[in-house]
Amino acid sequence: MVYKNARNALIGVSLIGLAISTVAASRENAPTVPSISDDQSQEAPQRQRIELSDGWQFNLVGPYGEDGELDSPQADEWQTVAVPHSWNRVGYYLSDPETHINTPENIDKTQGVGYYYTSFDAPQLDGGQRLYLEFDAVSRTAEVWLNGQYLGANRNPFGRFRLDATGLVAPGQANQLYVKVDNTQPAEGNSTADVLPMTGDFFVRGGIYRPVSLVVTEPVHFDMLDHGGPGVYAATTSLEGGNAEISLSGRITNSGASDAPVTIVASLLDDQGEVVGSWRDQAVIAPGTTSELEGSMHVSSPRLWAGLADPYLHTLRYELHAADGTVVDTIDQAFGIREMELDPERGFLLNGTPYRLVGAGFHQDTEASDWAVSREEVNESLRIMLDMGANSLRLSHYQHGSPVHELADRYGIVLWSEIGLVTAWTNARDQVEAPQGIVENARQQLLDLVHQNYNHASVAVWGIANEVDFGPGRPDFLGRPPEVVADPMPLLNELADLSRELDPHRAVVLANCCEDRGMVDVPVVAEAVDAVGANRYYGWYYGEPGQLGEHLDGLRLKHPDIPVSVSEYGAGAAPNMHTDNPLGGPIDMAGRTQPEEFLTWFHEENWRELADREYLWGIWLWNAFDFGTTVRSEGDAQDINTKGLVTYDRDIRKDAFYFYRAIWSDQPTVHVQGRRYVDRAYPVTDVRVNSNAPSTTLVVNGSELATLSDCDQNVCVWSDVALAGGENAIVARGNFAAGPVEDAIVWQLDEEQRDAFRIDSGAVVAASAQVQFGSDDFFVGGTAGSTDQRGGRGRQAVFAEIAGTDRRDIVSSFRQGDFSYRIPAANGRYHVTLTFVEPDQPVGARLFDVAANGDSVLSSYDIHQRAGGALIAITESFDIEVEGNMIDLAFSPVSGEALVSAVEVTPLR
The missing domain is CATH 2.60.40.10 (Immunoglobulins)
Known part of the structure; x- marks a missing residue:
């Protein structure tokens, strides 16, 4: 077409x-x-390829002259490495260091200049043959010397480049090859000032991180340059x-x-x-x-x-x-x-038929190899995404190497491939337009991207930018926003025109962040391209998931001729951090509190908004895998973006992975959520199972519970399942036509927790105490609050001093408003203890009633007056007889808002 x-x-x-x-x-x-x-x-057969992989020497410290005269390497100053190689190693998990490769001791975030040296025997060149040096990628910049003579340079951190070495090589002899590599952070006036990306939520490693080869051709050959x-x-x-x-x-x-x-x-x-x-x-x-x-x-x-x-x-x-x-x-x-089309109404079409693109953003690093990934590691990553049911990947936020493109072709994965223009396109605070050097670097990256990947069946679109529409609202963690925000449109228009000139058969796209989000001075960058991706984080950085669909509909109405996709949506999660209710309290989008169950809830609710909007030409969640960055301290990780559905080491597939597997993949899928939350806080819990079976049966401790079918979004939920003391065997059985498929896990319930409900009110992750509490759950209404000031993004948390308790962390959070707790306790007699801490209200400002199963237990209760001041813990206790397997604790405001900091219900045996 x-x-x-x-x-x-x-x-x-x-x-x-x-x-x-x-x-x-x-x-x-x-x-x-x-x-x-x-x-x-x-x-x-007319070409000869010799890989230069082993026997390289590397030196990160120098010193070396600026004129290219390099000393011969001394054994005690250089280390032997194999190429691909990066001197950087970024990101580690805080817990279980013995199970991980990266630790605080082996992390290296050095930015600057490093030198590589190797000696190779060059083949004889007969009849005018040519010899080329081929580098698949060097980051950020490369300068190359051969036999003491300057050969050439490259300033694209992500693309392949070749240098004609025929005139400097010594055929049939040993040849000395030096490569100066520089990954200095770009800044005005420095060595990489014009090398994109200027900033971003990922770390640009240094090194010869993709393969190097010698290629010999006949004098007449297909163009190598x-x-x-x-x-x-x-x-x-x-x-x-x-x-x-x-x-x-x-x-x-x-x-x-x-x-x-x-x-x-x-x-x-x-x-x-x-x-x-x-x-x-x-x-x-x-x-x-x-x-x-x-x-x-x-x-x-x-x-x-x-x-x-x-x-x-x-x-x-x-x-x-x-x-x-x-x-x-x-x-x-x-x-x-093949033929690919983007339609504003029908979405993405493959060979004339609608073909919904679903997948994830994908960074190239792994914990094992960082950026110097092998073909086998790339293959493993793609196989994991295929297993999830993805049929597409967004290669973020730069040109990826040949293996991912070649494997995507063979697997049938559709790709969004893009250049490294991310967030910023100037490097001085008063620049009102992109410097020419940056413009030329963007053009070079686009020229390299298209020429090197033009022939790939898998590549659907060329991406020219990511989130260059922040305007003055650019987050501080991406670098101090400029005093004057340059207009990105001239650069975007130039790149879009270049892309269409190079390849009139593929759409030009970009991903924006901010249009119609109520931010000030946001450029409408969608007008520069043929189709757009929206990076939107409703329910994480702002808003609620339920707002996403209406927002996308608005973009579609505003730009009826521009196909719309969702290019990013996601949330962070630590697979070793858990909650009993993902809505029980605030998560930390920039801090440590990121339970796995919140990620699952986030994706379930976002997909609810996306599933039926057929006009979306693609949907890519963020991100396929946790990845290294140097601007984050969050979840259970340092210098890792925790939004991956799979961990950095590819070892743990978070529960949200199986949510998508159950709705995207035709493979029989049965997965019990919460398998890593082994030591349970409550004797009664919901059991949630991702299943694409026609019907699914739950078996608990050998007893078969109800069989469910037509589960909403293939998430089957059994409510208020009772757990026994000790070990609990949970088995979900998917009843498929070809036979049953089962998933089995084991939960533990400590004897101290049997028949007891200890609730850390207002906390999405329960604080530690001498006896186990669960996170806020069983509530109806109210909002979560805290006496503490949260940290994150470089801010230190401020913890309130609370008198009258040895459970400061438990009682520092609270639930407030007009609310109740409906606790599914078995029939019997219980002792109830309520803990209150007044955060800031004076005497008489906060008055409320508390009723238990309709009977008043506290009337016009004033925490400040009863405790003798603010930030002083006070407890009130009473006994209750339970009939109907339910305790209903109602907190009703009289003046101001009702509040409780902890609820404890223990059986009277």
């Missing part, structure tokens, strides 16, 4: 995809694909009447001294090796020049690349023939014929 203007109702996007290899890795219930060689490149791309390109321009039209081009370089008559031949092969389409052209390439030949081929009744259902890949073989018929260069690429 021919590309249509962004303001038309339909944006046509079609391209042939490249995928060359995968590593088949076993993962529970993950989709399987044919295993192929780990070798990512199918090099032509085309922005790191393959030099050959293809795009499906039409799928009509069951036939495909494919445009083709090849850039041919003649490094020889005389004219080179050549014939270019492109052959399309099916998986049986049969030719199903071809193109041939001839040209004479002048010496020392590069020429581009263009053509097309017709394919009858092609088998299409159809996402996860059928990621079928042909082989596209480009051959370059000399005048005598000799093949002087060959490039084989696996690719898929």
